Amino acid sequence: MSDLAASTISLLEELIRNACVGEGEVRNADTLERFFAGSGARVQRFEPEPGRVSIAFTVEGGPSEPLTLLGHTDVVAVDRPKWTVDPFAAEERDGRIYGRGATDMLYITAAMAAVTREVARAGKPSGTLTFVGCADEEARGGLGAGWLAEQNPAPFSWQNCLSEEGGSHLPVDGDALVVVVGEKGAAQRRLVVHGDAGHGSTPYGKELAVALIGEVAQRIAAIEPAVQRSDLWEGYVRAFRFDPATEHSLLDGHGYDSLGELARYSHAMSHLTIAPTVLRAGSSINVLPSTAWLELDIRPLPGQTQEEIDDMLREALGDLAPAVEIEHLITEDATVSTTDSSLYRAIVDTYAEFFPGAPVVPILSAGGSDLRFARRRGGVGYGFALHDRERTLGDVLDQLHSHDEYVDVRDVELTAQAYRSLVGRFLGV
Template sequence: MTLFDDTRQLLQELIQNACVNDLTPDSGQEIRNAETLERFFAGTPNVEITKLEPRPGRTSIIVTVPGSDPAAEPLTLLGHTDVVTVDRPKWTKDPFAAEISDGKIWGRGSVDMLFITATQAAVTREVARTGGLRGTLTFVGVADEEARGGLGAKWLMEEHPHLFSWKNCLSESGGSHLHATDGSDSVVITVGEKGAAQRRLHVNGDAGHGSIPFDRDSAIVKIAEVARRIDAAEIAVAKDDIWQGLVQAHRFDPATEKALLEGTDPAAYAEFGELSRIAHAISHLTIAQTVVRAGQAINVLPSHAYLELDIRTLPGQSNDYVDEVLRTALGDLAAEVEIEHLISEEATLSPTDFPLYQTLTSVLGDFFPDSPVVPVISTGGSDLRFARKQGGVGYGFAVHAPERTLAYAMGQLHSHDEALHLEDLELTVQGYEAVVKQFLS
C-alpha cells in the first residue's frame, strides 16, 4: 500500500474509536487511539515508544525516531487524539463510521485534527523505516487538547518537560487559502494563537419578596446593564504585521484597506465575505458574553448576579489591559462590579524569520508556486502554545487544495457533518513528508 493508503486507513480507525472529550475528567478515553497508534508502529525499526497517562484512560503516546546527529535540529509533531462532542440528530452521516463518499471522509475529528494526527504518525513510521535523517523526529499523540490540555500537553510540559523536544513543533492547522479580489491566491501558515482572559462579573442587589419589588436595587437589572455596556465597548483594531498582511493579501480597494487597518468602519469587514467573523477576531480583542446567572426561586428577589465572558486576547494584551477595557466600558457602573479572573493565558506567537517556518514556506511554494504564504493567528487554542511557553516555536501546517479557503476550513471545525476532502489528505501527507525530509536531513 502507499503512504496515503496507510494514512487513510489509520485516520478511519482514529475516527471510529470515538475519543469524545466532553470536558469531564474521565471522558476522552484516548487510550483507544493510543493503542491504535501503538499497533500502527508495532514492528517498526528504529523507534522508541512511550505511553503516559495522568488519569486512567487519558493516554498520550510518544514515538521517537532518533537522528544520526544529536546536535542537529529536532522536529516534534504534535497531533491530538481527542475530539469534541456531537449532536447526532443534526448529522446526516454516522459521526463515527468514517464513511468515505463524495470524495470525502466523514466523521467527528476528520478535520479537527485527526487527519493531521494520522498524517504525522504515518510519515514518522515511513521515516523510521527508511532512515537517513540527521535530526531526531518525535510524534506525540496527545490527549485532552479539546479541554485545553490539562491532561495532555500541559501535563506533559509540566511533569515530563524533557521527554521530547519542544524546540520545533508542528500541529494544527494551516495550508488553507485566501482568495483576493483580483482572483489571486495566497496560502496560510498559523504562527500563533490568541490568549484567554476569561472573566466573571459580579453585581449585588437587594434581596426581598417577589411580591414587593418597588424601590429595590435589582441585581438582574444591574447585570443586564452590565451586559449592554460590555456589548457596546469600543475595542481598538490591531496594529500588528499579522493583521496588515491578512488585509493586504486580499487586495481590497484603497478605501476599504484603510478602513480595515485603521478600524474606522466596521461595515468594511463584509468585504471579507465568509471570512468576516474570523477576520474581525484576528484583528480585535473579542468579548463573548456566554453565561448569566441570577436567582433561584421565582418569588425571591436575588441579591447577586453574575455574567461570564469568554475573552480572547491578541499578542501583547495583558490581564491589566483586559480589566481596563472592561472598566472603561462599564463607566460609572464599574465601582459596583467585581471582576473575577477565571482562566487566563497570554497569546503566543512564533517568528517568521526562523528555519522551520522557512522550510514550510519552501514546501508550500513547491505546491503553489504562484501563491505567497501569509502568516495568520488562530482565534482559538492549540497545543502549540505549550511549545512556545517552553521557548520553542510552533506552527500550524497542512496542505489544502486551492478551493479550500481559510473560511471553509474553519467552518468545518466542530461542525455537523464534519468532513475532509481526500485530496487534502493526500496533499497533507506529501507536505509533511517533504517538510520532515527537508528540515531533518
C-alpha cells in the same frame, strides 16, 4: 493512491470511530500504539488521570535540529439530531470523510503518525523526530500538552513544533497559502453582582441582581476595542490586493464585509474580542437571587495584558464598576513565533513544491492550539497542513466544531504528502 495516503486514511477513520469526546483518549492512544507496532519508534505513554492518555513516538536522529509533531486525539461533543450522518462512523461519501474531528484535527494527527512511522522504518534522520498524540487539547490542554510542558517536558523537544491548522488558500486572484504562526490568548472573566434576596412575590424596593447583571451585560456588549495594527494584520490584508481605499479602510479596522466569508475571522485577527457566553442567576422561580454573574470569553492579541483588559471592563461599566466583582478564570498571553527560522523556511519551500509561485501569508489563529506550550518553552510552533486549491481558509474554519464535519480525501492525501516532504526536507530523510 500511495501507501502513505492509504495508511493515513485508514488510521483517520479508526481515530474518528474511537469517539474520544472530551475523555477516553486512551482508545486513540491504543490505536496509535498498534499502528506503530514493529516500526522501531520509541514509545512513551503519559496518563495524568485515568484514561487521559497522551502518547509519544520518537525516532532518534543525529545532531541536527529536532522536529516534534503535536497532534491531538480528543474531539468536541456532537448534537446528534443536527447531524445527517453518524458522527462516529467515518463514512466516506463523494470524496469526503465525515465524522467528528475529521478536520479538527484527526486528519493531521493521522498524517503525522503515518509519516513518522515511515521515517522510523526508513532509517536514522539527521535530527530526532517525535510525534505526540496529545489528550485534552479541546479543553486547553491541562491534561495533555499543557501538563507535559509544565510537569514532564523532558521526553521530547519543544524546539521546533508543528500542529494545526494551515495550508488553506486565500480567496484571491492567483493564489496565496496561509501558515499559522501564532494565536490569541485567553482572558476569561466572570463578572459578579449582588442584590437583595427575598420572596419573588414581593420585589418592591429590592436591589434586583438579575436587572443589574442585565445592565452589566449591555454595557459589556457595547465595548468596541480598537484595531491593533501589526505586521501580521497588514501582510494579511495586503495579500488580498484590494484597491487602495478598501485596503486602507481594512487596515484601520473598518469594512470587514469586503472580506466575505472571512469577515468574522479577520475581525478577530485584528481586535481583542469580548463575547458574553454564560449568564447565571437564581434557581427557583419564587426566590429573588442575591447573586448573578456573567462569564466572558475574551481573546487578547499579542502584547495586550490582563491588566489592560480589566481597565477596559471597568471603563465600560462606568458608574456600575464599584458594584461588579471581576474574577479571573483562564488567563494566558497570546503567543507568536518568528518567521525567521529554519522550520518556517522549510514550510515555505514545501508549499512552493506543491503550489509553485503562491505567496505564503503568515496569520494569527483566533482560537487556541497546543503550539502555545512550545512557544512558552522557547520553541517555535506553526500550524501546518495542505489543502487543494479550491479549499479556502473560510471553508476550513467553517468545518471546525460544525455539524456534519468532514474532510476532503484529497486534503488528507495532500497533507500526508506535505508532511513527508517537509520532514524529509528538515531532517534529511
